[in-house]
Amino acid sequence: MSQRLVTFDKIGIEFGGRVLLDNIDMTINEGEIVTLIGPNGSGKSTLIRTLLGLQEPTKGTVTHQQVLRIGYMPQKLHIDPTLPLTVKHFLALVRGVDKKQILPTLEKVGIEHLLHSQVHVLSGGETQRVLLARALLNRPNLLVLDEPVQGVDVNGQVELYNLIEGIRNELNCGVLMVSHDLHLVMAKTDTVVCINQHVCCSGSPQHVTGHPAYQALFGIPGADESIAIYAHKHDHVHNEHGSILSEDDNAHSHCAHH
Numbered sequence: 520m521s522q523r524l525v526t527f528d529k530i531g532i533e534f535g536g537r538v539l540l541d542n543i544d545m546t547i548n549e550g551e552i553v554t555l556i557g558p559n560g561s562g563k564s565t566l567i568r569t570l571l572g573l574q575e576p577t578k579g580t581v582t583h584q585q586v587l588r589i590g591y592m593p594q595k596l597h598i599d600p601t602l603p604l605t606v607k608h609f610l611a612l613v614r615g616v617d618k619k620q621i622l623p624t625l626e627k628v629g630i631e632h633l634l635h636s637q638v639h640v641l642s643g644g645e646t647q648r649v650l651l652a653r654a655l656l657n658r659p660n661l662l663v664l665d666e667p668v669q670g671v672d673v674n675g676q677v678e679l680y681n682l683i684e685g686i687r688n689e690l691n692c693g694v695l696m697v698s699h700d701l702h703l704v705m706a707k708t709d710t711v712v713c714i715n716q717h718v719c720c721s722g723s724p725q726h727v728t729g730h731p732a733y734q735a736l737f738g739i740p741g742a743d744e745s746i747a748i749y750a751h752k753h754d755h756v757h758n759e760h761g762s763i764l765s766e767d768d769n770a771h772s773h774c775a776h777h
């Protein structure tokens with residue numbers, strides 16, 4: 520059986536009386552791709568920051584496997600565009616990096632020809648691959664990818680998801696991804712966790728896309744998503760398994776209302 524890398528146990532985060540995360544249970548196993556979805560402001564980045572140890576939970580605990588090496592890919596590359604910096608030098612800045620690994624890692628993500636390019640002239644897809652290479656240079660057993668296909672066209676998105684799946688297969692690492700894309704990512708995901716402060720529903724992509732809580736947030740798959748996405752009508756409550764409760768059961772709800 521695959522090893523459990525990370526366990527979130529009833530994580531809650533509050534700021535000034537405002538609940539950002541409530542009662543979040545989540546696990547990530549070795550070799551598992553977990554995708555975190557949820558509307559804007561639902562707490563996805565806050566949960567990632569908690570995993571990275573940048574945010575202390577108000578309630579609950581995060582348990583790590585003893586040797587957890589996280590390769591983190593942020594949403595964006597924040598570099599002063601006036602600063603001359605090649606891909607090679609950018610990757611050489613990774614703490615403790617084995618410089619001999621830079622070229623093979625760029626080959627792995629398909630951009631070895633960009634070794635001497637300036638980072639600020641790269642396209643959206645190329646930049647994402649450089650960030651992925653940087654995460655891989657940490658020799659991770661857990662990859663944490665915050666919106667990895669941001670700024671990438673549809674074909675590029677398919678290629679990036681294929682690449683991420685290939686890396687998971689090769690390294691048998693766990694992968695936690697945040698995604699706003701609800702379609703392409705599903706095919707490459709073992710487990711989807713849909714949050715809106717609390718866990719609305721989680722499980723296989725098939726289970727989650729058929730779940731009423733997912734459909735209330737994102738619309739019914741196949742319907743006109745251009746108007747359904749993020750039309751959040753949270754006029755119902757869930758039990759801790761994500762099932763919708765009848766009004767009589769509401770006393771047991773942990774749902775955030777909007």
Ligand SMILES: Nc1ncnc2c1ncn2[C@@H]1O[C@H](COP(=O)(O)OP(=O)(O)OP(=O)(O)O)[C@@H](O)[C@H]1O
Nearest residue numbers: 534539557558559560561562563564565566697699
């Ligand atoms: N340090 C903080 N102090 C107070 N509020 C915060 C803090 N960090 C985040 N928030 C608030 O918490 C909420 C959740 O933010 P978060 O960035 O986790 O959402 P998200 O799901 O990642 O959103 P998006 O999809 O827009 O990236 C937001 O309303 C944000 O303003």
